[in-house]
Amino acid sequence: MTDLAQLILSGVALGMIYALLAFGYNITYSTSRTINFAQGEFLMLGALTGLTCDVRLRLGYLGALAGAALVGAALGVLLERVAIRPALRTGSTVAWVLATVALAIVARNAAERIWGTDDTLFPAPLGSDPLQIGGVRVLPQELLVIAAAAVIMLLVEAFRRWSLWGRAVTAVAADKDAAALVGINVPVVIVASFVLSSAIAAVSGVLVAPLTLAGPTMGILLGTKAYAVAIVGGLQSGVGVVVGGLLIGLCEQLTARYISTGYKDTPGFVLLILILLIKPSGLFGRRSIEKV
Amino acid sequence: MARFLSIWRRSRLPLLVALCFCVPFVTSNEYYVHSVLSKVCIYTIVIAGLDLVVGYSGDVSVGHAGLFAAGAYTTAILVWRLALPYPLAVLAGIAMGALFGLLLGVPALRLSGPYLAVATIAFGLIVQTFVNEAVWLTNGSQGIRDIPPLVWGRLSFEGNNFYFLVYPLMVLSLLAVHRLARSYWGRAFEALRENTVAAECSGVSRYRYKLGAFILSAALAGLGGGLFVHIDNYIGPPTFSEQLSILFLIALIFGGTRSIAGNVLGTFLVIVLPDVFNPVTDYQLMIFGGLLLFTLYFVPQGLAGLLGAVGRRLLAGRFGEPPAAAAPVPAGDAVAVHRARPTAGGALLETQGLTVAFGGLVAVSALDLHLEPGRVHALIGPNGSGKSTTVNLLSGLYRPTAGAIRFAGREIGRLPPDRVSRLGIARTFQNVALFGDMSVLDNVLIGLHHSFGGGLLHVLLGSGRARREETAARARAQALLEFVGLGGLGGERARSLPYGKQRLLEIARALAQDPALILLDEPAAGLTSAEIAAVDGLIGKLRGLGIGILLIEHHMDLVMSISDQVTVLDFGQCIAAGKPSEVQRDERVIAAYLGAAAPAAPGAPGVVHA
Numbered sequence: 025m026t027d028l029a030q031l032i033l034s035g036v037a038l039g040m041i042y043a044l045l046a047f048g049y050n051i052t053y054s055t056s057r058t059i060n061f062a063q064g065e066f067l068m069l070g071a072l073t074g075l076t077c078d079v080r081l082r083l084g085y086l087g088a089l090a091g092a093a094l095v096g097a098a099l100g101v102l103l104e105r106v107a108i109r110p111a112l113r114t115g116s117t118v119a120w121v122l123a124t125v126a127l128a129i130v131a132r133n134a135a136e137r138i139w140g141t142d143d144t145l146f147p148a149p150l151g152s153d154p155l156q157i158g159g160v161r162v163l164p165q166e167l168l169v170i171a172a173a174a175v176i177m178l179l180v181e182a183f184r185r186w187s188l189w190g191r192a193v194t195a196v197a198a199d200k201d202a203a204a205l206v207g208i209n210v211p212v213v214i215v216a217s218f219v220l221s222s223a224i225a226a227v228s229g230v231l232v233a234p235l236t237l238a239g240p241t242m243g244i245l246l247g248t249k250a251y252a253v254a255i256v257g258g259l260q261s262g263v264g265v266v267v268g269g270l271l272i273g274l275c276e277q278l279t280a281r282y283i284s285t286g287y288k289d290t291p292g293f294v295l296l297i298l299i300l301l302i303k304p305s306g307l308f309g310r311r312s313i314e315k316v
Numbered sequence: 317m318a319r320f321l322s323i324w325r326r327s328r329l330p331l332l333v334a335l336c337f338c339v340p341f342v343t344s345n346e347y348y349v350h351s352v353l354s355k356v357c358i359y360t361i362v363i364a365g366l367d368l369v370v371g372y373s374g375d376v377s378v379g380h381a382g383l384f385a386a387g388a389y390t391t392a393i394l395v396w397r398l399a400l401p402y403p404l405a406v407l408a409g410i411a412m413g414a415l416f417g418l419l420l421g422v423p424a425l426r427l428s429g430p431y432l433a434v435a436t437i438a439f440g441l442i443v444q445t446f447v448n449e450a451v452w453l454t455n456g457s458q459g460i461r462d463i464p465p466l467v468w469g470r471l472s473f474e475g476n477n478f479y480f481l482v483y484p485l486m487v488l489s490l491l492a493v494h495r496l497a498r499s500y501w502g503r504a505f506e507a508l509r510e511n512t513v514a515a516e517c518s519g520v521s522r523y524r525y526k527l528g529a530f531i532l533s534a535a536l537a538g539l540g541g542g543l544f545v546h547i548d549n550y551i552g553p554p555t556f557s558e559q560l561s562i563l564f565l566i567a568l569i570f571g572g573t574r575s576i577a578g579n580v581l582g583t584f585l586v587i588v589l590p591d592v593f594n595p596v597t598d599y600q601l602m603i604f605g606g607l608l609l610f611t612l613y614f615v616p617q618g619l620a621g622l623l624g625a626v627g628r629r630l631l632a633g634r635f636g637e638p639p640a641a642a643a644p645v646p647a648g649d650a651v652a653v654h655r656a657r658p659t660a661g662g663a664l665l666e667t668q669g670l671t672v673a674f675g676g677l678v679a680v681s682a683l684d685l686h687l688e689p690g691r692v693h694a695l696i697g698p699n700g701s702g703k704s705t706t707v708n709l710l711s712g713l714y715r716p717t718a719g720a721i722r723f724a725g726r727e728i729g730r731l732p733p734d735r736v737s738r739l740g741i742a743r744t745f746q747n748v749a750l751f752g753d754m755s756v757l758d759n760v761l762i763g764l765h766h767s768f769g770g771g772l773l774h775v776l777l778g779s780g781r782a783r784r785e786e787t788a789a790r791a792r793a794q795a796l797l798e799f800v801g802l803g804g805l806g807g808e809r810a811r812s813l814p815y816g817k818q819r820l821l822e823i824a825r826a827l828a829q830d831p832a833l834i835l836l837d838e839p840a841a842g843l844t845s846a847e848i849a850a851v852d853g854l855i856g857k858l859r860g861l862g863i864g865i866l867l868i869e870h871h872m873d874l875v876m877s878i879s880d881q882v883t884v885l886d887f888g889q890c891i892a893a894g895k896p897s898e899v900q901r902d903e904r905v906i907a908a909y910l911g912a913a914a915p916a917a918p919g920a921p922g923v924v925h926a
Contacts, residue, residue: 059430061378061437110613119612121376121433122565126612129562130605137598244558248441251434259429286449293438300423300431 037166039273040173044228045250046265048221054197055217062128064247070226071233085149096226100219135240143239252296258306349476357482365536371573374509379436382443385556387541406542413538421530459552499775514749519737572618651795669719681888697885712736742826743835752811760793763828800824816847833864
């Protein structure tokens with residue numbers, strides 16, 4: 025029983041990281057109908073930047089988070105400029121998918137050159153000794169991940185709903201032309217959405233790295249699973265990504281425990297295909313009607 | 317000189333193909349022939365297939381390495397474990413690729429958007445996990461080593477001879493892709509990419525052709541995989557990583573999409589460049605990524621397009637190329653413009669209580685329409701009264717919330733737009749929806765999509781039937797262009813036509829579908845009065861052909877002069893119906909247009925501006 029409780033907790037922690045990344049897809053998809061195929065690489069760059077800030081520059085874990093957020097924000101601007109804006113101008117899906125994929129391999133290669141190809145241990149800020157809670161052994165970092173992810177998502181959601189800026193984002197998501205007509209600077213809103221999304225990805229890198237390891241390849245699987253989460257939950261739904269993230273995180277832990285660790289990465293992708301077959305708009309998505 | 321040039325032009329390609337076949341006779345360097353050229357041939361097969369998806373259909377697959385792996389592992393396992401003959405094993409590899417293409421495409425292509433890209437990335441990772449983990453089948457990370465050499469008696473395809481197997485297969489694959497791309501299939505791919513809604517409303521099934529492109533592409537990846545097994549007589553999991561999928565995409569974009577020369581060129585460079593960049597091999601991915609970005613935005617037509625443009629410019633000065641031969645098309649008179657459909661007597665289209673609601677907003681409410689063949693039925697009303705929504709309902713783009721649509725005795729309310737088009741309802745769009753980068757003639761040919769009965773095999777084999785159908789369709793498309801007054805413009809790009817002519821082209825495309833009913837959504841919007849007169853005349857001619865017409869229009873002079881019947885909508889509800897003269901006098905109509913408080917103006921409400 026405690027064994028299962030432990031699995032569930034690790035599943036939830038992992039699921040929250042997926043949810044956080046998918047939440048980032050959610051933000052950019054709503055404003056620009058694109059998602060960043062380099063999101064996993066941004067997570068990785070965030071983790072490695074954090075590692076440098078924390079260990080090399082001795083800025084501590086908070087310094088690592090701040091450094092990652094800054095680098096993430098800068099990457100967001102770069103991404104929007106280099107990959108998204110030109111593609112939106114040509115109106116071609118192929119262009120933005122390929123441009124973000126190109127950025128992903130450039131980012132991975134750059135990280136290898138800067139930080140080396142090896143995986144490094146990321147010191148856990150709250151220590152790596154498990155806590156005993158009712159007989160269940162819990163890593164403090166897992167609790168930190170769950171709490172931090174929840175706080176970030178709640179803050180962003182509150183910002184989206186109740187601040188003027190957030191409403192501008194919602195307006196752009198609903199109708200770009202109408203938003204522009206009432207005086208919203210649509211290009212700026214789109215840039216802002218990429219800045220936010222990329223900063224969140226980079227911060228989640230610093231959150232997850234103490235649980236995994238930090239290295240140039242850490243982003244591939246995490247990023248890909250987050251696509252699965254985003255689509256399973258519904259590309260436009262904030263609740264959906266949390267439920268999707270938790271669902272996939274749990275399925276993975278259960279697969280690893282009861283089937284084989286080798287296959288622990290597959291349930292997310294199986295769920296993805298199933299959802300596309302059964303309810304392609306996602307668990308919490310609504311079918312949108314395109315105006316002709 | 318001219319004669320020499322024409323012979324040269326016709327024979328240069330076969331000559332080049334034959335010359336390339338002879339390379340191993342010239343150099344016997346094992347590295348260049350076997351490791352480079354044979355690999356180029358195999359990858360080119362995969363990339364030409366990928367072009368069907370990315371270049372023609374406009375979707376992205378980031379999982380072709382997974383399909384490639386499926387072909388390779390199927391082939392290798394069959395010859396190694398079951399000692400199946402190699403050709404059979406390769407066929408099984410192709411089938412396995414196609415099967416996975418089907419399994420992936422069916423769910424992922426239902427919606428447009430990034431779904432295929434995401435699903436294929438996931439698929440690629442699953443395949444990699446599987447070949448690593450299923451040791452009992454794939455030998456896991458060890459890979460499969462003991463693949464028997466390709467020797468039958470004295471015939472050996474080992475070493476440099478392997479090229480004599482893969483090169484012809486590459487040529488055949490490229491020929492197949494070329495034929496497909498130049499056929500109505502290729503046109504359907506392009507139309508769907510340019511404007512999905514317009515293509516569907518012209519009778520092209522989005523799902524069928526997107527899926528078709530993806531499955532064919534997957535089958536070619538399977539073939540490539542089956543051949544790849546013999547590059548080293550060894551396969552192992554690291555080869556089939558996500559990076560290989562990306563490499564395929566880079567080769568495709570770099571060489572140039574929708575071009576066979578581009579496919580070959582791009583593949584060649586991607587395989588050879590790492591050797592060139594050997595000193596900076598640690599930065600290889602950065603260089604490739606940078607190249608991809610650069611090509612995407614600065615050389616979108618790719619290297620082949622660039623070289624082609626440069627070559628044409630150089631040659632033009634020297635020889636003066638003959639004008640691009642517009643295929644000679646027989647005179648329009650001989651070809652029937654419209655083939656009437658046998659229709660049962662009575663109403664052509666009837667709606668009963670037709671209602672659609674978007675959330676809480678009821679856009680069309682309990683609408684009853686009754687349209688007859690050979691008559692013009694106008695649907696008018698202020699902006700936002702539900703006219704275009706009605707057209708979208710009738711053409712299958714929206715599903716009614718309640719009520720029935722009966723067309724020629726058949727309930728069509730739940731049919732998708734391409735089926736509706738095939739049953740005989742064609743439409744035009746309020747905001748002109750043409751395939752802008754395709755030629756004017758090709759736009760009409762998309763409307764004639766239904767006239768092609770020869771299936772995929774006919775196209776791939778270049779059968780007589782496929783050619784006859786193409787010739788007949790071209791002749792009819794030309795006749796249709798002449799019918800609407802665009803006879804000499806078939807070779808222009810649709811985008812470059814003036815606005816008024818674009819509207820006429822839409823009507824030609826609609827007429828090409830042999831409709832019994834045409835829905836014209838504001839055909840005169842934005843036109844000059846001379847152009848409006850042309851549209852007016854054209855509508856009369858359509859009626860003369862016995863076609864029923866539903867006309868949405870704000871130009872009241874046009875509506876009142878041409879319509880047999882008028883229905884007036886306001887807030888989604890029918891507020892008046894009858895002959896034009898009756899409707900003009902209706903108090904509620906005048907109130908809807910001019911406001912209730914206004915004095916009832918005599919005569920027509922006049923032109924109402926949007």
